[in-house]
Amino acid sequence: MRVEIAGTGLHTFGRHPETSLAQLGATAVRAALEAADVGRGDFQAAYCGTAYGGVASGHRVLGALGLTGGPIVDVEAGCASGAAALQLAAGAIEAGRYERVLVFGVERMPKGMIRSSFFEPWVEEAGLSPAPAYFALRAQRLMRETGLTKQDLAAVVVKNRANGVLNPDAMFRKAVTPEEVLASRVVCDPLHLWMLCSPNDGAAAVVLERGRGRGVEVAAVSLRSHLPGSVLGEATPLSGIPDDDITPPTALAAAEAYEKAGLGPEDLDLVECQDTDAARELLACAEIGLCPVGELPRWVHEGAGLPHGRLPVNTSGGLLSKGEPLGASALGQVVEIVAQLRGEAGPRQVPGASVGLAHTIGRGANASVTILKAPARP
Amino acid sequence: MSGSGRNARPVVEGLFDFDADGVRLLMSGCAACGADFFPRAPVCPYCAGSDVADVTSAGTGATLWAWTAVNAAPPGYGGSVPYGFGVVELPGGVRIVTRITVADPAALSLGMPMRLTVDPVGIDDDGTEVVAWAFAPAGGVEGRA
Numbered sequence: 286m287r288v289e290i291a292g293t294g295l296h297t298f299g300r301h302p303e304t305s306l307a308q309l310g311a312t313a314v315r316a317a318l319e320a321a322d323v324g325r326g327d328f329q330a331a332y333c334g335t336a337y338g339g340v341a342s343g344h345r346v347l348g349a350l351g352l353t354g355g356p357i358v359d360v361e362a363g364c365a366s367g368a369a370a371l372q373l374a375a376g377a378i379e380a381g382r383y384e385r386v387l388v389f390g391v392e393r394m395p396k397g398m399i400r401s402s403f404f405e406p407w408v409e410e411a412g413l414s415p416a417p418a419y420f421a422l423r424a425q426r427l428m429r430e431t432g433l434t435k436q437d438l439a440a441v442v443v444k445n446r447a448n449g450v451l452n453p454d455a456m457f458r459k460a461v462t463p464e465e466v467l468a469s470r471v472v473c474d475p476l477h478l479w480m481l482c483s484p485n486d487g488a489a490a491v492v493l494e495r496g497r498g499r500g501v502e503v504a505a506v507s508l509r510s511h512l513p514g515s516v517l518g519e520a521t522p523l524s525g526i527p528d529d530d531i532t533p534p535t536a537l538a539a540a541e542a543y544e545k546a547g548l549g550p551e552d553l554d555l556v557e558c559q560d561t562d563a564a565r566e567l568l569a570c571a572e573i574g575l576c577p578v579g580e581l582p583r584w585v586h587e588g589a590g591l592p593h594g595r596l597p598v599n600t601s602g603g604l605l606s607k608g609e610p611l612g613a614s615a616l617g618q619v620v621e622i623v624a625q626l627r628g629e630a631g632p633r634q635v636p637g638a639s640v641g642l643a644h645t646i647g648r649g650a651n652a653s654v655t656i657l658k659a660p661a662r663p
Numbered sequence: 664m665s666g667s668g669r670n671a672r673p674v675v676e677g678l679f680d681f682d683a684d685g686v687r688l689l690m691s692g693c694a695a696c697g698a699d700f701f702p703r704a705p706v707c708p709y710c711a712g713s714d715v716a717d718v719t720s721a722g723t724g725a726t727l728w729a730w731t732a733v734n735a736a737p738p739g740y741g742g743s744v745p746y747g748f749g750v751v752e753l754p755g756g757v758r759i760v761t762r763i764t765v766a767d768p769a770a771l772s773l774g775m776p777m778r779l780t781v782d783p784v785g786i787d788d789d790g791t792e793v794v795a796w797a798f799a800p801a802g803g804v805e806g807r808a
Contacts, residue, residue, distance in 0.1 A: 400739065409737065409738060409739025410739060410741070412737065413748075418748045426729055429773065472735070516750055524701035524758060524760065
C-alpha cells in the first residue's frame with residue numbers, strides 16, 4: 286500500500302504570544318486541507334503531535350474549524366511527536382483502515398530553557414535538569430572523539446542561518462558570521478547561545494492518503510526509543526555504562542527506515558535533521574549514515590551539508606533558524622522536503638531532488654526517521 | 664562547598680547517605696548482567712533482570728569523563744550559579760551524572776581523579792541547607808578550588 290502526501294500547511298514558527306494553540310494549529314490545518322483540496326468529511330481520522338499542548342489539543346484545533354466528529358488522537362513523543370503522529374496515520378492507511386488522514390503538530394513553548402515534566406521535582410532542585418548542559422556534554426564528547434572544533438560547530442550555525450534567510454517561515458532570517466556565533470554568550474561550554482535552537486510556537490500539517498502514484502510518497506516513517514546504557518543519550522538517565530557498542534535510537538530508526546524504503550544514504554538528495562544544537566546536527570549526520578563519525582571534521586570542512594554541497598542538510602534553516610515548537614518540528618521538516626521534492630522550494634530549491642530524509646531525536650528518548658520520495662517523473 | 668553536609672537535608676532520599684568515612688552513592692548491582700546502576704531500582708535497566716542487590720560506592724577511583732558549567736539557573740533550581748555539571752566514571756565503567764564543585768571548565772581535564780562529596784543546592788524555609796551529591800577534583804584545583 287502506497288501512502289502519499291496530498292497537501293501540506295504551516296503556521297510560521299516563531300514567537301506568537303497572542304495566538305492560541307487552537308489558532309496556531311487551525312492555520313496549518315486549513316492550509317494543508319486547502320492544498321489537498323480536502324474538506325469536512327473527506328478525512329476519516331486525525332492525529333495531533335504535541336508535547337506541551339495539554340489535554341485534547343487536537344480537539345481544540347479541529348473544534349476551531351468545525352472539523353470534529355472523527356477520531357482525534359493526540360500523540361506525545363517529545364521532539365518526535367509529529368513524526369509519531371505521522372507514523373500512526375501512515376500505518377492506519379497501510380492497514381486499510383482509512384483512505385485519508387489528517388496529521389498535524391502544534392506547540393506553544395515557554396521562552397528559554399525548557400521545563401519538562403519528564404523530571405521529578407528533586408532533579409530540578411538539584412540542578413540536574415538543564416537540557417543545554419546535557420547537550421554540552423554530548424558536544425564535548427563528540428569534539429574529543431572526532432577532533433571537531435568550536436569553529437566547526439560555528440560553521441553549522443552559519444550554514445543553517447544562511448539557509449534561514451531564504452525561508453520566509455523561519456524565525457531568524459539574518460545571516461551570521463562564525464565570529465558572531467563565537468562571540469555570543471557561553472550557555473554551557475562548549476555551546477554558545479547561537480549554537481542552540483530556541484523553543485517557540487508554531488504548527489505544521491499534512492494530509493496523508495492512499496496513494497495513486499501521483500503525489501510525494503511516504504516511503505518510510507520509523508520511530509524508535511533508546512536501548513539503555515548511554516549516559517549522554519536523550520533518555521538522560523543518572524547513570525550509564527560504556528556505550529560504544531550500543532546502537533543509538535537515531536541509528537535504529539534510520540536502519541529500519543532505509544530497509545522499509547529499499548533505499549540507503551547514498552540515495553538521498555537532501556536531509557532535514559535535528560539541529561537542537563550545532564553538534565547534534567553533526568552527530569545526527571553520522572547516526573543516519575551520511576558520514577562515519579570520525580570523518581565529521583572533513584564533512585564540515587568540505588561543506589558537504591551546504592546547499593550546493595554533496596548532500597544539503599537543513600535547507601529550511603533547521604531548528605537553529607526556525608526555532609523548535611516540539612510537536613510541530615518533525616512535520617515542519619516534512620513540509621520543507623515535500624516542497625523540495627515538488628520543485629516548489631524557490632530560492633532554496635535543491636535541483637532535481639527526488640528523495641529526502643527527515644530526522645528528529647529528543648526526550649524519551651524518541652528518534653524518528655521519515656523518508657519521502659518524489660513521484661516518478663513523466 | 665559545604666562542610667561535611669551531615670546536618671544538611673539531602674535533596675532526595677535514597678540516592679546517597681553518609682557513613683563514618685563520608686558520602687556514599689546508593690547503587691544496585693545486577694546478578695544477571697553484572698552491571699551496576701544508579702539510582703537503586705528493583706529491576707535492572709540494562710537486562711530487565713530482577714535479581715539485584717544493594718551496592719554502595721564511596722566514589723573511590725572516580726575519574727572525570729565529561730564536564731561543563733551551568734551559567735544560568737534552570738527552572739526549579741534555587742541554588743547558586745554558575746555550578747559545575749558533568750559525568751564521572753567509576754572503576755568498572757559505570758558513568759554517573761553529577762554536580763561538579765568546580766564551575767570553570769578550563770580548570771578541569773579528562774581523566775582527572777575525582778572524589779565524592781556533597782554540594783549545596785539551596786536552603787529550606789527553616790534554614791536547613793539542602794545538598795546533592797557532587798564530585799570534586801581529588802587533588803583540588805590549583806588556585807581555583
